[in-house]
Amino acid sequence: MGEVIVVTSGKGGVGKTTTTANVGTGLAKLGKKVVLIDTDIGLRNLDVVMGLENRIVYNLVDVIEGNCRIKQALIKDKRHDTLYLLPSAQTKDKSAVSPEQMKKLADQLKEEFDYIIMDCPAGIEQGFQNAIAGADSALVVTTPEVSAVRDADRIIGLLEANEMKQTHLIVNRLRTQMVKDNNMMSSDDVVEILGVDLIGVVPDDEQIIVATNNGEPLVGSDALSGKAYMNICRRLLGEEVPLLDLNSKNGIFSKIGSLFKKN
Amino acid sequence: MGFADFFKKKSSGSVAKDRLKLVLVSDRANCSPEIMEQMKNDIIQVISKYMEIDMEAMDIKISTTESDETGVSVPALFANIPIRDMKTKKAE
Numbered sequence: 001m002g003e004v005i006v007v008t009s010g011k012g013g014v015g016k017t018t019t020t021a022n023v024g025t026g027l028a029k030l031g032k033k034v035v036l037i038d039t040d041i042g043l044r045n046l047d048v049v050m051g052l053e054n055r056i057v058y059n060l061v062d063v064i065e066g067n068c069r070i071k072q073a074l075i076k077d078k079r080h081d082t083l084y085l086l087p088s089a090q091t092k093d094k095s096a097v098s099p100e101q102m103k104k105l106a107d108q109l110k111e112e113f114d115y116i117i118m119d120c121p122a123g124i125e126q127g128f129q130n131a132i133a134g135a136d137s138a139l140v141v142t143t144p145e146v147s148a149v150r151d152a153d154r155i156i157g158l159l160e161a162n163e164m165k166q167t168h169l170i171v172n173r174l175r176t177q178m179v180k181d182n183n184m185m186s187s188d189d190v191v192e193i194l195g196v197d198l199i200g201v202v203p204d205d206e207q208i209i210v211a212t213n214n215g216e217p218l219v220g221s222d223a224l225s226g227k228a229y230m231n232i233c234r235r236l237l238g239e240e241v242p243l244l245d246l247n248s249k250n251g252i253f254s255k256i257g258s259l260f261k262k263n
Numbered sequence: 264m265g266f267a268d269f270f271k272k273k274s275s276g277s278v279a280k281d282r283l284k285l286v287l288v289s290d291r292a293n294c295s296p297e298i299m300e301q302m303k304n305d306i307i308q309v310i311s312k313y314m315e316i317d318m319e320a321m322d323i324k325i326s327t328t329e330s331d332e333t334g335v336s337v338p339a340l341f342a343n344i345p346i347r348d349m350k351t352k353k354a355e
Contacts, residue, residue, distance in 0.1 A: 146286075149283055182276040183275045183276050189276070193280070
């Protein structure tokens with residue numbers, strides 16, 4: 001029986017789609033059978049991040065409306081045999097699908113896949129309700145910015161109200177140097193404020209932009225962000241992986257300073 | 264940032280954190296302006312029984328304060344209620 005994970009954030013542009021693509025691809029690299037579902041109806045994006053935009057025939061709304069079978073709409077990834085994408089519809093709007101229908105679809109896919117990953121649209125309206133309907137756990141993505149963390153807090157509240165069993169936090173686009181200079185909140189700061197379990201910290205990395213340009217998720221590559229995403233996948237599978245050393249305020253002065261602190 | 268600024272200015276990272284903490288307190292309290300207004304009126308009623316207050320200048324808001332016991336910041340309701348006159352109840 002598979003697990004349904006929703007990737008959500010509240011605020012737009014913090015990296016939900018990139019996270020979905022990389023976590024999904026990473027889990028497939030680790031031998032799991034994975035399907036990614038783009039639930040952002042009307043603003044389809046996961047297909048281009050995955051580099052699969054030319055292979056779309058049917059989409060999520062076609063499946064829901066019964067215009068095709070699920071198998072016909074699933075697109076197999078270019079590089080990974082156990083990775084599939086169910087793209088969103090570009091010409092419909094969010095009301096084309098209901099939470100009940102999404103839950104039914106997720107339950108069907110659970111029989112065949114190890115992981116079903118829902119890429120949630122920004123916002124807290126129907127698209128959000130659709131995406132979380134069938135989910136067993138949530139990955140909340142935020143960046144260390146006031147607006148993103150505030151929206152993440154609201155999302156975490158809504159997930160709790162909807163009785164989400166498990167919620168993990170990903171702090172994305174962390175700029176190590178800025179954290180060292182005290183000009184950006186650290187992942188510890190964000191965790192302290194939001195009070196949910198941290199499952200990974202992804203550094204701000206130009207390679208992500210290059211990877212998205214090419215339509216190839218970089219999870220598992222030597223880039224720092226690629227390593228960070230792979231670590232998140234391993235943690236999802238229950239492995240204990242230490243955090244990459246990029247979030248701590250570990251300049252020479254604070255190291256000396258910490259010698260004098262209690263604890 | 265110059266050397267002198269270093270001592271004057273709080274780093275923007277901590278400013279962000281402090282601002283967030285404050286904004287989240289009111290977000291999480293989920294207190295609509297209507298509820299705050301009702302609460303304000305109720306407080307006025309109660310206090311007016313004992314003293315004369317300046318209703319125009321009165322202000323209530325939700326913010327944070329450091330807990331006396333633990334030192335951690337906790338949500339708090341601040342009420343600024345200027346007193347005009349202490350009514351002393353005369354025996355009739």
